[in-house]
Amino acid sequence: MREIGVLDHVQQADLLADYLLSEGIKCHIDNQDSQFVLWALDDDLVAKAKEHLLAFKANPLDPVYAEGAKAARQIRKEELARRKQYRKNIKDIRSSWSFAPTTGPTFVSALLLSICLIVGYLTWLGQAGNTITPRLLFSTDMNWSELKEGELWRLITPIFLHFGLMHILFNAMWLINLGPMIERRNGSLWLLGFVLITGIASNFAQAYFVSPAFGGFSGVNYGLIGYAWIMGRRAPGSGIRLSPQSAGLAIAWGLLGIAGEFVHHQSWMANWAHGVGFAVGCFWAWAETEKSR
Incomplete structure (x- = not known):
């Protein structure tokens, strides 16, 4: 995990994080001394993320970021559904491999x-x-x-x-x-x-x-x-x-x-x-x- 950059407002950090997610770049936000540091989870995408940060600082009101936030919500919704299905699959597998009771009439x-x-x-x-x-x-x-x-x-x-x-x-x-x-x-x-x-x-x-x-x-x-x-x-x-x-x-x-x-x-x-x-x-x-x- 490597640093992308710093923003002064949490709303801006959240908006950029959503946009980056829509572009396939997952990041994490840290609050440090009233500033918000964005960290890229994939080191190979840091350079691309920094380019997006520079563009965002130049024009944070660009409609593309609002569209990115909407896409990010859909991505998170799908990810949550996949996790729920994964947990269900794990439970089903455990059930199917559960052994017969060790007590009962013989x-x-x-x-x-x-x-x-x-x-x-x-x-x-x-x-x-x-x-x-x-x-x-x-x-x-x-x-x-x-x-x-x-x-x-x-x-x-x-x-x-x-x-x-x-x-x-x-x-x-x-x-x-x-x-x-x-x-x-x-x-x-x-x-x-x-x-x-x-x-x-x-x-x-x-x-x-x-x-x-x-x-x-x-x-x-x-x-x-x-x-x-x-x-x-x-x-x-x-x-x-x-x-x-x-x-x-x-x-x-x-x-x-x-x-x-x-x-x-x-x-x-x-x-x-x-x-x-x-x-x-x-x-x-x-x-x-x-x-x-």
């Missing part, structure tokens, strides 16, 4: 976790000799005899079976991490429907392509992972997101299962359930976000 998430734990306890985490596991498997033979006889609960019940402590702890971790977050945002009925559809789809794929003798919540968990991942990328304001660390862990675990199948021609993981669950979750999130665009 009944379905708690129910699913409880069923997994209860079934794990009753089946001794899949140890041989219990009579419950065969009743919850997709089928006990490759012909799916029980399903053909009407035992349709088997389409979904494998998600509650777990074989070993690490198996159930790993799946419980994902369910606790993702289930409540999504349920608070989308509602309990939504989560229940998502689990049923994703669970049946992933169970069917694993039974069809590999074997009906499997279990675990991981197919649904990979559905939740896919859903949260796509929602975080396409609708960050939804409050549903997957941290980079969680995404990396899920990808690494999935690749480990696939690698085991290629190396040993078999895998201890339900890779088809993981893949189909993940695909269902991704597509579900894509469809939801596509509708709102």
Whole structure:
């Protein structure tokens, strides 16, 4: 900021400042010892501003300055409108990026976790000799005899079976991490429907392509992972997101299962359930976000 010059009367200083603004030169007025000093905000325009000052002092009653004052009022009005719109845009952006509430009912998430734990306890985490596991498997033979006889609960019940402590702890971790977050945002009925559809789809794929003798919540968990991942990328304001660390862990675990199948021609993981669950979750999130665009 550099000095343009000095005027003796505030009315003259205001009039010249308005005219300069209409010419694209913004300035500031200081009152110093009953004189009014004009300062140019842009150093590159000081020389031009001084020329206007000399012309103004020579003929301050020139009608061009009154016209300049009128133009300056319009410029300030437009600037004020832009600032208001800017503040509104900032507020709208903050609102659109606000995350979902961290409190709310998570009944379905708690129910699913409880069923997994209860079934794990009753089946001794899949140890041989219990009579419950065969009743919850997709089928006990490759012909799916029980399903053909009407035992349709088997389409979904494998998600509650777990074989070993690490198996159930790993799946419980994902369910606790993702289930409540999504349920608070989308509602309990939504989560229940998502689990049923994703669970049946992933169970069917694993039974069809590999074997009906499997279990675990991981197919649904990979559905939740896919859903949260796509929602975080396409609708960050939804409050549903997957941290980079969680995404990396899920990808690494999935690749480990696939690698085991290629190396040993078999895998201890339900890779088809993981893949189909993940695909269902991704597509579900894509469809939801596509509708709102």
